[in-house]
Amino acid sequence: MEVLIAILIIAVLIMLSAFFSGGELALMSLDLVSLEDRANSGDRIAQMQLTMRRRPQRTLGTILIGNNIVNIIAPTFATLTAQKHLAPLQGIGEHATLISTIAMIVLVTIFGELVPKTFAAVRGQRVAKLVTPPLYILDMLLLPANWLLEAVLSPLIRWLTGGRTNVEQRIGPGELRAVLTAAMAGGHVNKQDVAIAREAIQMSHRDLEDVMTPRVEIEALPVTATVGEAMHLMDSTGHSRIPLYEESVDNITGVLILKDLVHVSLRAAVGGLDPGDRWASEPAVTYRREVLHYPGTKGILETMSEMNRNRVHLVVVVDEHGGTDGIATLEDIIEELIGDIRDETDTEHHADIVRIGEGFMLITGRARIDSIDMLDGVDTTELDSNSVGGLMMEKLDRAVVAGDVLELPGLKLTALKVIGNTVKLIRVEEVGEEETESE
Template sequence: MWLADALMRLAGSGAGHESISEAQLRSLVAASRMIDGEERRIIDEVLAAGARHVREVMVPRTDVVFLDTALPLAAADSLTRTARYSRFPVIDGSHDDVVGFVHLRDLLIRPEPDGTGTVGELAREIKRLPAGKRILSALSEMRREGHHLAVVVDEYGGTAGIVTLEDLIEELIGEITDEYDVAPDPAPADGAMPAEVDGRLNLADFAELTGIELPAGPYETVAGFLMARLGRLPGVGDETHLDSWRLVVVAVEGRRVARVALMAPAAGGRIALD
């Protein structure tokens, strides 16, 4: 309870408390005799995750299933039954004009499922979050207001993606999986370098998984790094070098880099940066 209160104060959302800085919280943790080594490690991870922004954990708009307000309910039924999601943003003609969302049960469990209505008739209010909002602050705000889904808005007012309460919580406590989640990439044995990674992997997770820190830039993911380095849309077989590693595009979905292979160069040398 003490930690939860301190974290909410760090996010500036503790009722009746003034916010505290991360340095102050770390000092409190260091001075406490009630927190053991493992608990300190967890707190460090929470603080590190809390420093990230919503744009780093959101589902990008290219991976979101949108439903148009004019879509007949019968058509929406068949579309959503095959999806792995339970909540769907509702748009009015454009992905940048999100007017609400519908839950799967709204579509499948209706008093009179005659199929003559439209998705827009069932749309609920949806929350909006700026892409640059901190994770801890966003989590606190969504919990306080009772929202499970939010549209992430970029600096131009367009839709960058969506984020769920589960996405934010997972950044603090680790992955929450259920029977509908896609199985994550297996962790390499004994800390070995993975052969491939998902192109959507954000920079912090990539560094944690591989030990390779990609240079900061106008991107949040491995795919974004490759696009910036190449200066164009990557294709299968495109590659770039980073220190002694080659990052090679091995799969593309549409215009997005789906999988990236990590390859060490042949013995006998170090490859310079491009």
Template structure:
């Protein structure tokens, strides 16, 4: 037992200090209503609790929107599930109900917290600014942790169970707030209709960027990315970019004999060939190889055959036609080949369904094709010999350059040469285009056949 002469202990001194503060506060307030404060604190805590219930219910109910099959509802098997479905069938009204209750609960808690903070400031004669600042931070923390984050985390982990437990409470509010929630739901619906719709359409560039990111992350392969980009550009590609030009057309003359046509089919391995009279500007139709089969064993060398009778109708299209439109024409006309004509009606080239498919998936070949024609040869010194008919896009891919452009009037290396010289060039003639050194290697029948191409790296090495 402590002696009266000994100094009081530390804990006893702390108790005396708090007792003195309490008595001082009580004397300062005088008629302070402790019962009133207790009620205010209780109502504030109740508001925070109700806010937690509304917040958890919101997450739980709307997590079930795409999982209604989990309710396993069979008639009157479950009144709880019936209530849940009834409310989820009116999502706007349900959301309005929950938000009304949650907002009201938070307002009540905030107002009572402010009242209590004011009374504390008066009792202890503290700065109202300091007290209200502390009150704001403390109340915000309590609302976030106790009334928002915690109940939502609990609800999202088991939304069906929480929805069933809260269905009675929420349904009571759903009925109680019917007039207000209906008004709010209808008002938001009307406002939504009158507001301008945001343009969330993805552009072609967005899709390309997604494909490139997918390739970098490994979710898609490089070939798949190329196919996606080809499909995106499909509608912007014209027939001129993929057609077989006039000089490379394999066609049947109306005066050809049966052995000549059969030999042509065997040599070229084509299933469809245009039929012309006099020249390629007069296309009469299309000869199908399968239509020639019945005549193979007949002796028509002397009497000949009227190719016009077995020729099928030809589809004529302009060179500026887009590939997606051409594909629809092929579907509508039930054909796989079209004759490309220029603005004067002359034959500019032909295009087939295989050309369209190759534009999407790349080069196609079948078991009857010979070894793929090689359009270039690379030498050890880095110099290339290219066929003049190679597409500039393919040349860019081989050399790693950027020669081709969307607004070019030419598609092939030979077309580039004619564009630069504006005449038929001579063998050995040299020209430079975008750091590429081009030399005419061979010309036949007024047509450039092969070119010697020196890439930028080789040009720099030779100069050095």
């Protein structure tokens, strides 16, 4: 009977060793973002887990103290038991200590370390949920011991880590993309969400100059323009935002929003005024909204955050001399993330690039040069614009009109539709080198 009780005690001690070993791996592998979501929704277990994860040094100290106590008591008790009950046996008694030591090494390694840690690696959430309440209570009970342990170890840790005591977990864009792909393969997120997340990762490395409308494509009005002139330009170009400038486009001072002008027009009509007469002749600057000025190297995510905070609809991208390099709207930035947005002025929706046959394609003037395979050989280092419409304007060195042709090595670009100063639609055609030279 005494031997059975001793075996039972040893089994309990090994189970406690498994509890600490598996609990450590399960707790430390929990995802912090998921924990925060569950904790904020009122999950008490998740709240305890989040508290323990946010103080890893103290949590690991508690597990270390508990596990060491168990792993010291277990072999000691096993050795004393073996010496007591194996000593009378002929030929075995003198090796009782060695036998108990070998037996405990095997038992603790297999059942106290390998098995629980393997199970925790596969069923981490389940194990963490089971071990959290008792570990949380033990953490509170061992608080004085943890304070003492931290007081002794903190100076050593600071010296070894150069003053850093918090563990920083960093993940690069490549690893994050791999996680997204794995999540989609596992059915946890859909393809569209993954595509948006990948674009967001890419956006973190993109600047305003990547999304701006270049200077040569800007449709703007002087501050002396009337409301009627602004409405006419908005109607003819399809733009819902028109910049206002003083003296030249290098000094953009504000922006007109179609919605504002429509509201004022309606109020004028209700008030008995003739919108086509008195209201239309009002100075457009009366309804001017603020714009922000940023260099082209400013990140688009940071820009979007500041535009939202300041309730600004348009930013002016300035060059190193303070002149206007281009403009960007909040819509331009968001379209980089989720694709084209149709606003109240959009009557049709087209892809930027449409292949119409072998060696032929139709593209919008705003299409980026680097997004079109047929334009891979075009040298853009000397260009101010990154769009195909801007390319035509700069190469022709004048405003483009419908029917204009730009010849490049092996290519012919024809402007099919031009509104104001904006090239809307272009046909790109592959031609032989001899043909472009003869023409």
